[in-house]
Amino acid sequence: MAQTQDKAKLTVRLCGPRGFCAGVDRAIQIVVLALKKYGAPVYVRHEIVHNRYVVEGLQERGAVFIEELDEIPEEDRDRPVVFSAHGVPKSVPQEAAARNLFYLDATCPLVSKVHKQAIRHRRLGRHVLLVGHAGHPEVVGTMGQLPPGAVTLIETVEDARRFVPPVEGELGYVTQTTLSVEDTAEIIHALEQRFPTLHAPASESICYATTNRQEAVKQAAPGADLFLVVGAPNSSNSRRLVEVAERAGAARALLVQRASEIPWEEIGEVSVLGLSAGASAPEIIVEEIIDAFAERYDVTVDLAVTAEERENFPVMRALRDVELTKSDMAFVNGMG
Structure with missing residues (x-):
């Protein structure tokens, strides 16, 4: 009987921090808590965060995603509506108030x-x-x-x-x-x-999570044959990570939403893989991608950690009396 061919060795440089930031975690938590407290449906204006897996998971729990407030049916005007983590113009809460809607603002602090x-x-x-x-x-x-x-x-x-x-x-x-x-x-x-007298903001506008994720990618990218960033095409911070990886020395960098999007036939020989995730991408997809490579390669995971994040943004007072189950918390934390 012919012996099974040994798998090629692959080092995965796994970036840290990666994935959900405190603002994304808070936004998802707000929708889950609202569903627990008020029941379905809970309306969400725009994608709560830029990630299809998260959006579909919330839809399964009873969230309804809309583009504008006038899409809420007349009979559901008493239902909560959540504004996304990206923030909204002043006109949106003003319109919500004019329509007597109960809204929860999940804008990242x-x-x-x-x-x-x-x-x-x-x-x-x-x-x-x-x-x-x-x-x-x-x-x-x-x-x-x-x-x-x-x-x-x-x-x-x-x-x-x-x-x-x-x-x-x-x-x-x-x-x-x-x-x-x-x-x-x-x-x-x-x-x-x-304009030498240009006034800077009182404090840095680019958020800590964006900076931290870019620094980790800079550390992991040099010498990588391929760098994968888990994130959505409309996620700004995820797309920036792809650019940072290429500039920092990765031979090739790609944005993927799931393991199913990895172009195996195109990536060629890979011995060093860089891997990170945008701030809206759940950890479960990172694990899915590592598992997909482990099926094809003899994988060793090396951590490229440049910072430890401890930030936590509390939800609004109206939702603090609601308790989440272990399953809920797993979803909020990107693990289920």
């Missing part, structure tokens, strides 16, 4: 902090520059905190070089929380060269 910083710039008479990506829900929500024309979106260094202030006076900037740290620094440097 770090996004809310950026909103407050933009409002502070405006209050001090500054035109606000927002460094971010057009159309991203967080950018839409931040720009929607101020009147039309009060904010200019800067996406690239070229935008920074071309920008002409719409009015005389001082300028202040804030940034989307999920940007590339290096790209953002270049854009801000270009702005500061042109």
